[in-house]
Structures are given as C-alpha cells and as structure tokens.
Amino acid sequence: MISPKNFFDQLKNHHIDFYTGVPDSLLKNLCAYITDNLPSTRHIIAANEGGAVGLAAGYHLATGLIPVVYMQNSGLGNTVNPLMSLTDKLVYNIPVLLVIGWRGEPGIKDEPQHRKQGLVTLPLLETLGISYEVLTDNEDDLPGQINRAVSHMEVTGETFALVVRKGTFDTYKLQSTVSTPITLSRERAIELVTDAVGDNDVVVSTTGMISRELFEYRTATNHGHHQDFLTVGSMGHASQIALGIAINQPNRHVFCYDGDGATIMHTGNMAIIGTVAPDNYYHIVFNNGAHDSVGGQPTVGMRVDLPAVARSFGYKTVISVDNEQDLIDELVGLTDHDAPILLEIKVKKGARADLGRPTSTPIENKEALMNFLKK
Numbered sequence: 001m002i003s004p005k006n007f008f009d010q011l012k013n014h015h016i017d018f019y020t021g022v023p024d025s026l027l028k029n030l031c032a033y034i035t036d037n038l039p040s041t042r043h044i045i046a047a048n049e050g051g052a053v054g055l056a057a058g059y060h061l062a063t064g065l066i067p068v069v070y071m072q073n074s075g076l077g078n079t080v081n082p083l084m085s086l087t088d089k090l091v092y093n094i095p096v097l098l099v100i101g102w103r104g105e106p107g108i109k110d111e112p113q114h115r116k117q118g119l120v121t122l123p124l125l126e127t128l129g130i131s132y133e134v135l136t137d138n139e140d141d142l143p144g145q146i147n148r149a150v151s152h153m154e155v156t157g158e159t160f161a162l163v164v165r166k167g168t169f170d171t172y173k174l175q176s177t178v179s180t181p182i183t184l185s186r187e188r189a190i191e192l193v194t195d196a197v198g199d200n201d202v203v204v205s206t207t208g209m210i211s212r213e214l215f216e217y218r219t220a221t222n223h224g225h226h227q228d229f230l231t232v233g234s235m236g237h238a239s240q241i242a243l244g245i246a247i248n249q250p251n252r253h254v255f256c257y258d259g260d261g262a263t264i265m266h267t268g269n270m271a272i273i274g275t276v277a278p279d280n281y282y283h284i285v286f287n288n289g290a291h292d293s294v295g296g297q298p299t300v301g302m303r304v305d306l307p308a309v310a311r312s313f314g315y316k317t318v319i320s321v322d323n324e325q326d327l328i329d330e331l332v333g334l335t336d337h338d339a340p341i342l343l344e345i346k347v348k349k350g351a352r353a354d355l356g357r358p359t360s361t362p363i364e365n366k367e368a369l370m371n372f373l374k375k
Helices: 004-012 025-037 049-063 073-085 112-128 139-156 186-195 209-220 238-248 260-265 268-276 306-312 324-331 362-374
Strands: 019-021 043-045 068-072 097-101 131-134 160-164 202-205 228-230 254-259 281-287 317-321 341-346
Touching: 004 025, 004 139, 019 049, 025 068, 025 097, 049 068, 049 073, 068 073, 073 097, 073 112, 097 139, 112 160, 131 139, 139 160, 186 209, 186 254, 186 281, 186 324, 186 341, 202 209, 202 238, 202 362, 209 228, 209 254, 228 362, 238 254, 238 260, 238 268, 238 281, 254 260, 260 281, 268 281, 268 306, 281 306, 306 317, 306 341, 317 324
Parallel strands: 019 043, 019 068, 068 097, 097 160, 131 160, 202 228, 202 254, 254 281, 281 341, 317 341
Antiparallel strands: none
C-alpha cells in the first residue's frame, strides 16, 4: 500500500500542492490527509469534477504550476468538456495531474453502477488522448512513477492521469472534523418522510446512503420497492429524473430524496424545477454538510442558504428544519402547500456500520416502478 503522506510528499517535492476535486471512496484516505495538511485555499472540494478542472486551469494560469484534480472514475464524464475544450493540447495545453479512483475495475467485485465505467476507464483516457499509468501500490516504485508523470507534464504541457485501484492507499483518518449540535440522523429523517408518502406517490432517491437507507426501510416495513426509483449512480441527476416523472404523472405526488452534495453538484437543475414549476413536486434535501458515502469529506451544504437558492429559482414553498419534532410538524399537510416545494432537513453525519445495499438489480427496480406507474 501507498502511504497518503508519501504520495503527498512526493508531489510536494515537485512543487505540486494544489488539490481540487470530488471525493471518492478509493481516495478517501488521501483526501483526508490533504484536508488535514493544506489550507482551504489550496484544497478545494469542487461542486463537480468539470468545475474542478476549470479551477485547476485557473490555478495554472495564475501560478504556472501543476494542479491536481481527483475524482471517482464516474466523474470522468463531467470532465470531458473542459478536458477537450480547455486543457487539451489543441486548445490551451494546460497540464493537470488527474488522480482517478478506478471503481468497477474488471475482475474486481463492485456495485452495478460502476461496472460500465470500470470497463471503459482506460479506453476513455486513451480516446481523450490523455497519457496515464495505474498507480503502483509499492512505496519503492512511487518516486519513479511520480517523476515520469511530472516529466511528461513539464515537457509536453499536457494532462496526465494516475488511475488508482481499490486498496492502493493505506488508512488515514480525518482529524479536522467539524461538529454540529444536530442530533437528527438522516436515516430517521428518511423514515419519517417515507411514512408521509402516499400509496399513489413516487420517490426518486439520490445515489449513496440515501437510496440504501430508503431501501432498507421499505424492506423493514414490508412495503415493497415498487414506488421508488433508486438512482444508484448519476450523482446530481435524481432531481431531473423526478421532474421528468412529475410532469408526465401529474396526478401523483413525486418526492425527490436528494443530498446536499448531489444538489450542489448540479444546482442549475433547481432553476429548471422552479421555472417548469410542477405542482406535484417535493424536493427533499437531506443536508449533513458532507459527502457521507465516500469518506465524510465536507461539502458547503451547511455554509450556504439552500432555501434562499430555491426561493430565487422559483420554488413556491421553502421549508428548513433541523430537528425531529419540527420535521414531524412540517410533514403534516406538506402536500397542501403550493409546489414545487423544497424541504431542507439538516441531519448529522454518519450511517449505521451494518447498512446494507439494494438487493434488487437496477433493471428490476426500473421495471417494478414502470409497472407501478402504468396503474
């Protein structure tokens, strides 16, 4: 395994000490070390991976130095535009070191949403014309590999990628955590909201812990999963999936269970919801100020006014709660308010250690929901 400190120090030896990106479970130990050892001006968790490439380009323009952009391979799609039309050698030729977690690596068991991306990760880099190496897990080989990557970027001015396999980085626990007085757990909040969902209603839940907790609660209550679409991938897009259902199923209430990280990743989606303004749309944002599914790295969720954003985008009703009793009170008659509605629920970080994953396949989930919607 590679020590996060050693990796960080090897790059620092080459004057590389600016990092931005979106956290990934395979990179969580590295991200934690970076968070603890750089000021906030030199480590910025971006809204999405494409934005991180833009931020990195600005850093290079201002300093002439090489930045690092880290991501899960699922985020490569968000970077294609800036990698091709901004940093590419045929445009501005800006060097960026990409550090990419290889979820769904062929031959390694992983969740279904990662399988396709795992298969195409290396071919996609080749198609984009980005040179890469799979990061070594041998400390002795690391300096030479970093030297080759940096030399390539310095000589050509081009981007280079290090692809990271599962288990490459050794353990490192984040030290600089921020505590809040909030005691309401996300899982409890999901239970309360789900109890308020009617038998004719639809739930679209975002990727990560939210879909897992919804699935487990439906199982525990013997309800079935036919009313729910579990967006196990496609981070940031659950709200638009829900919008597509809402405008075509106007006689049903459609609930989008979103996270703060996913909401911020594609905040512009809220502008479309507000302007289309379906009167059956309920946007429930469970805000814990963290990317909980990939190591607990912070988002800006607790530092921005999401209700004000929703109001400015045209949501008809905006509500924010941070405790169980207020949530219970607001859920009574929630669907009597003018919609679209934003209900922000501030919750504490963390999840049960024994939290399971959906046992149905994505296709089974899709077919069950579509059969329900035909009725």
